[in-house]
Amino acid sequence: MAEEKKYRVESDLLGELKVPAEAYYGVQTQRAINNYHISRKKMRDYPDYVIAIAYVKLAAVQTNHALGTINDEIAGAISQACREIIDGKLHENFPIDMMQGGAGTSVNMNANEVIANRALEIMGHKKGEYQYCYPNDHVNCGQSTNDVYPTTIRLAIIRMNKTLVGSLTGLISAFRYKADEYRDAIKMGRTQLQDAVPMTFGQEFNAYADNLEEEILNLERNVKLLHEINMGGTAIGTGLNAVPGFAKLCAANLSKLTGESFVSSPDLVEATPDTGAYVSYSGALKRLAVKISKICNDLRLLASGPRCGLHELNLPPKAPGSSIMPGKVNPVIPEVTNQTCFKVIGNDTTVTFAAEAGQLELNVMEPVITECLFESLWWLSNAITTLTDECVLGITVNKERCYEMVKNSIGIVTALNPYIGYKSSTKIAKEANETGRSVYDLVLEHKLMTKDELDKALDPKEMLESHKFLTKHLSSN
Template sequence: MTKFRTESDLIGELQVPNEAYYGVQTQRAIDNFHISNYKMYHFPEFVKAIGYVKLAAAQTNHELGLLPDWLLAPISQACQEVIDGKWNEQFPVDMFQGGAGTSVNMNANEVIANRALEIMGYEKGDYQHCWPNDHINCSQSTNDAYPTTIKLATYRMNQKLVKKLQEVVAAFRQKGKEFADVIKMGRTQLQDAVPMTLGQEFEAFAATLEDNITRLDNNAKLLLEINMGGTAIGTGLNAPEGYAKLCAEKMAALTGEAFVSSKNLIAATPNTGAYVSYSSALKRFAVELSKVCNDLRLLASGPRAGLHEINLPAMQPGSSIMPGKVNPVIPEVVNQVCFKVIGNDLTVSFAAEAGQLELNVMEPVLCQAIFESVSLLENALDTLRSKCVEGITANREVCLEMVKHSIGIVTALNPYIGYKNSTKIAKEALETGKSVYNLVLEHQLLSKAELDDILDPKNML
């Protein structure tokens, strides 16, 4: 049977499982917030980030004379273990919570304090030797530690997302090279336009997605300005002079990221503009990724009554009633991820707008929305690349026949046969159903060799 220890706080006494490294305030959050299926431990970068924040704070406090040598070592070891992911399961607080992130901050304070106590040879909960508030939370408030944690976690998650995006871009670019000699019709407004190559189309997909790398990275850099040392509302109450700048330097040194202290900590404490900008970049990426997936579904439509210019890998049977049907399930699921990301951006906007006076208490849902978007996109990109893009093949003959039968190739022939002849051929093709290709040969406007040379993919570039 589970054994318990008794801890107390402002509200009163509460039993906490003996094996838990978290304490009474975390237990209250567990009891109070049965809201979502998202816990802190579902986002390992979030747990790791708060370990870095607490380690930077401990080092800063020690350097400024607020933390004795004998406490620095065990606290530092406990923080490092959190960073290393050793205690992820000890962060069970729901991501949706009231209190502007206080439960997250206290979860970390309690875990690190209790682990430090254990390292020093004391029992969990024996806080007279290492106190979650007085020692782990020294010179801090939730209102600077929590947003700094979100910023580091988001920044690191963005790095992983961009890597997955680069891999997808490379996959599309490889297909662009593979399909460089496949002639096809381009389309505008779902109508025949002018000839192009399938390679050009896939290279355009790659370029569209690649542009988002710079946008995501540039907006992620906004997250590197932090408000550590601002404490409750940015005035720096209970933090010594020089703490803000030194703590930012410690964060930069520990993480290798270019963290800087905000110029105005009072302005920075309630400000969520960096999250809004980054979420907006995620939304734009989602919009463009969804468009690419729509195009893949259109190009693969059929196989007999659609465009059928490409084949997507067959991943699973597509119907419980229609034999032989195979659906484009991978682009479909990526579309749905994109819809979710677009919706999450609206959540971020509302949460940011809801900030009042010296604090924005809606950061928990803002945080969860961004983390969810990044995690979903990372998984979706991996799935799109490995289960779809890398296995796409071209239906070369279908593409060529569509070019030969399309009225759109008249535009490409215009410089060679003249506008008057082009108009005549287009009109006759529409009236008779004959292909432009065959009509040009029939009227002896060009030889077959000349016509094929004009329509050679290398001349479509």
């Protein structure tokens, strides 16, 4: 016979409720557990989220202790409980759904209750003996959900952004490695899916790396907006129930604890409902997703084939591609990365609507903003790492095929513009396209250039950048 589960009874505004006896959370967390079954993603699924709120509570108790509102024993116990959570303990006690009503009150109370009950144990009391350390009066002293919750979100995003930047740095390094490996591999560049002019895979891969390095700078610019916090503003930014000096001292304490440069907002009433920083940061995630997805589109196109596509490069085979077509291998890693990017782009739209939905002194839609931003950060970090390890590092180039396409391309006629003029180049291109003959043969046949001049002008390596031969030719005419 299964052992009967034990409970303790706690009460709040709505009455009494059973809470598992071993749980560190309390009655308000239990209500959230009972109420919200939406996303099936829990607060504890994002460790940086749990750690962030523990840091905020630790900064708050240090501030209250310094300002004389909490005594040594309680402050010490709360501080120890917070540090245990920061060290990774008790995270299983944050089980509430990421999607919830109440503008984050359940998140704040979850932390208040877990910290209070652990502090009670540290002081030698039982869970639920709140007369010695109360979730609201002590752990939440001088605070409101409306300043704790947004500050926690900001710190969590800052922490998660570091993981994203680390993943992105790895992808950039992978493209740099491939650029060096194939720095001399000549291929045709294309615009509007039509032949353009020659380039190297080194140039193409380096372009991807440079493009993504811009995104690191953009993420860092936008994450700076999250360093302005409204701690000490309490309910609507007026600072009711927080002692004078709380706001600035708490920001300083949080900065010291985390190594981040937090500043107290100069207007806490303005800062409390403001979600502009989330909109900007979400936009940075969307911009990165758009660029990553475009690169994946390129990789899938360049690897198309193997017999009837471009087949300029090979992606590492990762899975059989069909249940009916033998021998088919699909570009599954770029495909899953594309889909992740679509999700991030969609999440940005949700963040935008939720930010707009704020009313008066508070935006109650912050939980969905939080869920979307965390999901985008988590998914994008994982997808980028997967793309790097399972795809980019294993790319190989079909050099001979690429070189043959360059030699046979009509696009190289562009290089003849300075020598025979655009009009003559157009005629040669048209005739080559209609007859299937080479640009090289037609130029000689029409006696537009000598063989030596043509060999120099149409050397693919000479067309990769501006060069002295062309400058000399133009200056002599």
